Amino acid sequence: MTGLFFAWRLVHPKPQFHDNGSATMHIDLLNPETFAHGHPLAQYQWLRDNDPVHWHDEPNGTGFWALTRFEDVAECGRQPLIYSSEPTIMITDPETGIDVSGGDHKMLLMMDPPQHTLLRKTISREFTRGPAAELRPRISELAATIVNKIIDRGECDFVAQVAGELPSYVIAELMGIPLDDGRDLYKLTEILHSAPAAVADGAQADAVTQMFAYAQAVYRDKKARPRDDLASQIVHAEVDGRSLDEIDFQLFFMLLIDAGGDTTRNLVAGGLYQLIQNPLALNDWQQHRSEALDHSARDELLRVVSPVIYMRRTLKKEVQLHGKTLQAGDKVVRYFGAANFDNRRFTTPLKLNLHRDANAQIAFGTGAHVCLGQHIARIEIDCMFHEVLTRMKDFHLLEKPVWLESNFISGIRKMPLQFQKS
Numbered sequence: 345m346t347g348l349f350f351a352w353r354l355v356h357p358k359p360q361f362h363d364n365g366s367a368t369m370h371i372d373l374l375n376p377e378t379f380a381h382g383h384p385l386a387q388y389q390w391l392r393d394n395d396p397v398h399w400h401d402e403p404n405g406t407g408f409w410a411l412t413r414f415e416d417v418a419e420c421g422r423q424p425l426i427y428s429s430e431p432t433i434m435i436t437d438p439e440t441g442i443d444v445s446g447g448d449h450k451m452l453l454m455m456d457p458p459q460h461t462l463l464r465k466t467i468s469r470e471f472t473r474g475p476a477a478e479l480r481p482r483i484s485e486l487a488a489t490i491v492n493k494i495i496d497r498g499e500c501d502f503v504a505q506v507a508g509e510l511p512s513y514v515i516a517e518l519m520g521i522p523l524d525d526g527r528d529l530y531k532l533t534e535i536l537h538s539a540p541a542a543v544a545d546g547a548q549a550d551a552v553t554q555m556f557a558y559a560q561a562v563y564r565d566k567k568a569r570p571r572d573d574l575a576s577q578i579v580h581a582e583v584d585g586r587s588l589d590e591i592d593f594q595l596f597f598m599l600l601i602d603a604g605g606d607t608t609r610n611l612v613a614g615g616l617y618q619l620i621q622n623p624l625a626l627n628d629w630q631q632h633r634s635e636a637l638d639h640s641a642r643d644e645l646l647r648v649v650s651p652v653i654y655m656r657r658t659l660k661k662e663v664q665l666h667g668k669t670l671q672a673g674d675k676v677v678r679y680f681g682a683a684n685f686d687n688r689r690f691t692t693p694l695k696l697n698l699h700r701d702a703n704a705q706i707a708f709g710t711g712a713h714v715c716l717g718q719h720i721a722r723i724e725i726d727c728m729f730h731e732v733l734t735r736m737k738d739f740h741l742l743e744k745p746v747w748l749e750s751n752f753i754s755g756i757r758k759m760p761l762q763f764q765k766s
């Protein structure tokens with residue numbers, strides 16, 4: 345999901361130390377290193393218990409409040425008129441990067457009601473539970489094709505060859521573009537996700553240009569020759585009496601490619617990694633498959649993997665929270681992984697419990713901006729794990745997984761492993 349915000353990319357600041365009095369803890373939620381092996385559970389726990397509304401310094405910015413308790417993270421999402429998504433949901437403010445927002449055009453994720461409500465309503469039909477469920481047979485077929493390609497080899501990079509394939513195919517199907525193009529566009533987002541030092545000069549700007557050029561061609565094609573796909577629907581949609589124009593379409597296209605790509609990939613790869621670390625749970629799931637267990641296991645993996653690390657909001661007015669005064673204009677950052685490990689909400693949160701009951705995990709967020717693609721994502725996760733659990737077994741990591749360098753998206757970007765055919 346990071347790619348589309350490359351212009352507002354977090355600079356990678358130097359690690360900082362924050363001393364909070366007697367019971368101290370090194371708190372640094374900005375340095376990507378902090379997330380280099382998954383969520384920083386010790387820092388999260390300390391913050392929830394000692395400083396649930398934590399003032400976090402920001403070397404190149406104003407600083408921000410970090411929310412880590414479940415109830416606070418959830419409630420903040422439910423109050424879009426107080427906690428605004430404008431100008432951005434990234435910690436770093438827009439003026440520190442190149443503005444790709446297209447003048448007064450905004451991306452859905454960074455809009456407030458009433459405009460957000462109108463735009464979301466216009467495009468949300470395909471994403472609701474019913475229409476999403478209709479995609480299941482095709483998604484299941486695609487998941488099987490992906491596993492077919494590696495099943496006889498006995499080893500693979502699980503991220504690139506399995507987990508990363510399905511989301512790009514599914515979005516391509518939705519938008520009515522060739523599957524291979526979906527994969528190529530996804531590769532562009534990978535360039536955007538890389539730390540700037542890891543790619544050639546100008547590569548990220550080129551990737552955005554290519555993405556926008558591709559979206560523009562799709563817009564023109566669907567305008568001239570509408571078909572039965574989401575892209576045609578968006579191209580011909582009207583919001584408040586105004587047709588969506590080319591820039592609206594480009595922004596939404598980029599959001600979908602990005603928001604629906606690495607999140608699902610990271611859930612599937614991170615989920616399998618969790619299972620490999622917990623062989624009893626993996627064995628239990630493989631031996632006792634049922635619809636109920638598939639669903640509770642999937643929600644538990646969403647909870648422990650929490651692919652989106654945070655979403656920022658900006659206060660529209662002063663609020664009091666846990667004895668602190670937060671001023672209008674302050675940045676407030678909601679940490680989903682921290683909320684998902686809150687023992688005020690989950691019993692034994694550190695334990696992977698695939699049978700967990702009434703799992704209110706918050707990986708998809710809450711409120712006005714709650715993940716639009718969550719029903720599709722759940723189907724993708726179900727179909728992918730179905731293939732993996734029924735056709736592959738005895739997973740053996742060939743090397744330590746390599747994690748993304750990001751403080752926004754938590755995920756494994758490389759996980760070579762061996763396996764046996766079931």
Ligand code: HEM
Binds near residue numbers: 464515651680718720
């Ligand atoms: C495991 C997979 C996924 C996770 C964990 C995830 C997580 C999230 C989160 C945390 C948000 C912001 C919620 C908030 O601000 O409270 C979000 C928004 C969004 N997601 Fe997802 N997502 C996933 C998959 C997908 C997929 C597959 C799609 C599209 C097919 C998608 C499309 C979107 C869109 C369009 C938004 C913006 C909604 C709005 O602003 O109204 N996501 N997602």
